[in-house]
Amino acid sequence: xxxxxxxxxxxxxxxxxxxxxxxxxxxxxxxxxxxxxxxxxxxxxxxxxxxxxxxxxxxxxxxxxxxxxxxxxxxxxxxxxxxxxxxxxxxxxxxxxxxxxxxxxxxxxxxxxxxxxxxxxxxxxxxxxxxxxxxxxxxxxxxxxxxxxxxxxxxxxxxxxxxxxxxxxxxxxxxxxxxxxxxxxxxxxxxxxxxxxxxxxxxxxxxxxxxxxxxxxxxxxxxxxxxxxxxxxxxxxxxxxxxxxxxxxxxxxxxxxxxxxxxxxxxxxxxxxxxxxxxxxxxxxxxxxxxxxxxxxxxxxxxxxxxxxxxxxxxxxxxxxxxxxxxxxxxxxxxxxx
Amino acid sequence: xxxxxxxxxxxxxxxxxxxxxxxxxxxxxxxxxxxxxxxxxxxxxxxxxxxxxxxxxxxxxxxxxxxxxxxxxxxxxxxxxxxxxxxxxxxxxxxxxxxxxxxxxxxxxxxxxxxxxxxxxxxxxxxxxxxxxxxxxxxxxxxxxxxxxxxxxxxxxxxxxxxxxxxxxxxxxxxxxxxxxxxxxxxxxxxxxxxxxxxxxxxxxxxxxxxxxxxxxxxxxxxxxxxxxxxxxxxxxxxxxxxxxxxxxxxxxxxxxxxxxxxxxxxxxxxxxxxxxxxxxxxxxxxxxxxxxxxxxxxxxxxxxxxxxxxxxxxxxxxxxxxxxxxxxxxxxxxxxx
DNA sequence: CTGAAAGCGCTTACAG
DNA sequence: CTGAAAGCGCTTACAG
Numbered sequence: 001x002x003x004x005x006x007x008x009x010x011x012x013x014x015x016x017x018x019x020x021x022x023x024x025x026x027x028x029x030x031x032x033x034x035x036x037x038x039x040x041x042x043x044x045x046x047x048x049x050x051x052x053x054x055x056x057x058x059x060x061x062x063x064x065x066x067x068x069x070x071x072x073x074x075x076x077x078x079x080x081x082x083x084x085x086x087x088x089x090x091x092x093x094x095x096x097x098x099x100x101x102x103x104x105x106x107x108x109x110x111x112x113x114x115x116x117x118x119x120x121x122x123x124x125x126x127x128x129x130x131x132x133x134x135x136x137x138x139x140x141x142x143x144x145x146x147x148x149x150x151x152x153x154x155x156x157x158x159x160x161x162x163x164x165x166x167x168x169x170x171x172x173x174x175x176x177x178x179x180x181x182x183x184x185x186x187x188x189x190x191x192x193x194x195x196x197x198x199x200x201x202x203x204x205x206x207x208x209x210x211x212x213x214x215x216x217x218x219x220x221x222x223x224x225x226x227x228x229x230x231x232x233x234x235x236x237x238x239x240x241x242x243x244x245x246x247x248x249x250x251x252x253x254x255x256x257x258x259x260x261x262x263x264x265x266x267x268x269x270x271x272x273x274x275x276x277x278x279x280x281x282x283x284x285x286x287x288x289x290x291x292x293x294x295x296x297x298x299x300x301x302x303x304x305x306x307x308x309x310x311x312x313x314x315x316x317x318x319x320x321x322x323x324x325x326x327x328x329x330x331x332x333x334x335x336x337x338x
Numbered sequence: 339x340x341x342x343x344x345x346x347x348x349x350x351x352x353x354x355x356x357x358x359x360x361x362x363x364x365x366x367x368x369x370x371x372x373x374x375x376x377x378x379x380x381x382x383x384x385x386x387x388x389x390x391x392x393x394x395x396x397x398x399x400x401x402x403x404x405x406x407x408x409x410x411x412x413x414x415x416x417x418x419x420x421x422x423x424x425x426x427x428x429x430x431x432x433x434x435x436x437x438x439x440x441x442x443x444x445x446x447x448x449x450x451x452x453x454x455x456x457x458x459x460x461x462x463x464x465x466x467x468x469x470x471x472x473x474x475x476x477x478x479x480x481x482x483x484x485x486x487x488x489x490x491x492x493x494x495x496x497x498x499x500x501x502x503x504x505x506x507x508x509x510x511x512x513x514x515x516x517x518x519x520x521x522x523x524x525x526x527x528x529x530x531x532x533x534x535x536x537x538x539x540x541x542x543x544x545x546x547x548x549x550x551x552x553x554x555x556x557x558x559x560x561x562x563x564x565x566x567x568x569x570x571x572x573x574x575x576x577x578x579x580x581x582x583x584x585x586x587x588x589x590x591x592x593x594x595x596x597x598x599x600x601x602x603x604x605x606x607x608x609x610x611x612x613x614x615x616x617x618x619x620x621x622x623x624x625x626x627x628x629x630x631x632x633x634x635x636x637x638x639x640x641x642x643x644x645x646x647x648x649x650x651x652x653x654x655x656x657x658x659x660x661x662x663x664x665x666x667x668x669x670x671x672x673x674x675x676x
Numbered sequence: 677c678t679g680a681a682a683g684c685g686c687t688t689a690c691a692g
Numbered sequence: 693c694t695g696a697a698a699g700c701g702c703t704t705a706c707a708g
Binding site for chain 1: 684685686687688
């Protein structure tokens with residue numbers, strides 16, 4: 001018995017030829033209709049889309065990519081567990097769409113190194129790659145030799161890739177000046193170690209403290225809630241207790257706030273806390289965190305546009321964009337009671 | 339002047355032919371080496387990989403997919419902003435890899451509906467789709483007609499798709515029994531509305547309360563921190579104040595804990611709180627949430643294996659897996675003081 | 677191992 | 693609008 005070809009499996013996708021046959025036109029015409037090119041009457045377009053819908057036809061992305069030799073995909077390398085990255089990719093999607101690009105996500109997870117995620121993206125021949133988060137100059141340079149690259153976050157310079165970063169130093173100064181203006185003199189910084197922007201935030205903190213003749217105290221931290229909770233324990237060992245803390249980022253700040261409250265202290269009554277990022281978590285009503293907001297949609301916009309300029313406008317010189325930061329005063333800062 | 343073909347752009351990817359030419363072998367042999375098939379000596383393999391590395395060659399996924407007519411990609415539809423989904427995808431990656439599959443992420447965001455993400459995944463011709471989170475029976479059934487489908491989370495039944503869900507009802511009973519055993523009599527449930535598992539968790543709560551002759555009180559909620567914070571305000575209006583709360587999920591529980599502490603109450607001193615999910619957030623030291631853990635890695639494993647069975651073993655009957663839940667007693671529950 | 681060949685599902689000119 | 697044709701970068705037999 002000959003095989004009928006019907007395996008009963010739902011994954012035999014219809015092709016352009018099926019649609020063409022059903023409508024009674026050429027495959028080329030179907031292609032034209034689906035790409036929205038001129039050369040087909042409105043009536044034909046309607047019939048083609050109608051037939052496609054009935055058949056459940058959708059173009060094969062792999063075939064389109066292969067033949068057109070022109071990817072309309074932006075690869076985005078990100079860490080799913082990083083809330084700030086999630087905020088960024090949610091902003092990247094509409095920006096990419098505006099320019100006619102799709103987004104392909106490359107996830108970096110505990111079991112999946114950056115290199116693995118990169119190879120996957122390059123395997124899909126994405127037109128460009130947006131790299132969120134930390135990366136060394138060597139990594140970025142190597143990647144940029146293979147694909148147009150925009151690094152989002154790290155303060156790196158190079159003429160083979162673009163970057164979009166925030167004015168972390170200025171943001172830190174805004175945060176600390178705010179605390180000083182409220183009357184705080186004993187302000188501690190829980191830093192972000194070697195993570196993106198951490199050095200500049202430290203610098204900004206130190207500069208303001210020096211300017212006001214105040215002693216700088218830095219507790220080593222990281223950009224996580226755990227590190228904030230840990231730092232809070234350190235804080236409690238200080239005598240006298242600092243009246244304010246400038247955290248390396250929002251996640252760290254949230255950890256600090258919760259740990260302090262758990263230990264029976266009030267925020268901002270006993271201790272004021274400022275974060276950094278302006279993440280969604282900071283906005284939650286039970287957190288209501290005073291923070292330095294990075295311009296997330298502006299960053300997403302600049303990153304996508306940098307990629308588009310290289311892709312569609314032929315720009316080849318590097319471009320390094322720095323987005324402004326903004327102090328958002330909310331409920332975790334107040335004048336010191338002591 | 340003829341165009342040399344060198345545009346100065348870094349995105350002219352080398353092909354298999356380039357590698358073959360460099361090594362001095364046929365393209366077919368390079369293909370064999372890259373797919374790890376037999377038919378090439380160890381020495382040839384080394385030379386091929388060496389040349390590929392020097393050229394920066396990586397196979398074109400689109401071309402492989404197109405020609406082999408056999409996708410080794412699992413599409414995963416998820417919501418980046420949902421921490422529980424992030425925990426799941428991090429577990430899905432290694433499981434998929436174990437079976438020789440790659441993962442393609444389809445993101446559902448505020449600006450990007452599920453249908454859009456689905457079309458993208460189908461455009462890539464992923465071999466199967468794992469659907470995380472909420473979906474209606476109609477949606478799931480329609481999708482399952484086009485691609486082998488595993489729905490993770492929703493308590494749906496159908497013979498066109500597989501599901502993996504948790505024993506939410508039993509989990510809820512474990513949580514509430516725990517509170518009753520501690521001596522609580524006034525236990526409120528902040529529910530998850532129409533979200534996945536919410537109905538079963540409500541049922542479990544009601545069953546235990548009824549069994550012990552206790553009055554059931556349900557505050558309408560959602561699976562978010564905001565809803566928890568909101569519910570905490572409701573709670574404070576209760577007279578007398580309930581001594582324990584069973585939250586619809588961990589995010590909601592975290593919102594409740596924080597809001598209560600912010601209002602000056604202690605957890606578990608004044609109020610005990612139990613969550614649901616066993617998410618990473620619940621484990622954080624400053625939260626230390628008592629919760630009902632869903633078997634995340636077991637769920638990921640079952641979901642991937644269900645897909646693999648349809649793909650590689652030809653299974654066509656539906657399979658509905660229910661994973662056990664487990665009570666994890668941590669620091670947010672204690673005997674009532676009142 | 678080689679080498680020629682076919683073909684996956686498309687896009688892209690091109691003559692009619 | 694059609695129709696035949698070439699080709700994207702691969703995989704997959706197949707004869708040698």
